[in-house]
Amino acid sequence: MKLIINGEQHELAAATLADVVQHFQLEPQLVVTELDGQIIDRADWAATTLEAGMKIELVQFVGGG
Secondary structure (H helix, E strand, C coil), X not given: CEEEECCEEEECCCCEHXXXXXXXXXXXXXXXXXXXXXXXXXXXXXXXXXXXXXXXXXXXXXXXX
């Protein structure tokens, strides 16, 4: 399925938002997701189904200092 992730088009075999986070091997506790302009709660990722063309923003927090 073609999805727009962080402004770039990707072809992924993902059915849910949780699948997308797992595909990019991101640490779920450090990620905020936005789907078509709406922030999706982490508890809802597995139940959030995707359709071709959806726009997803993945923001990962990193430590530093």
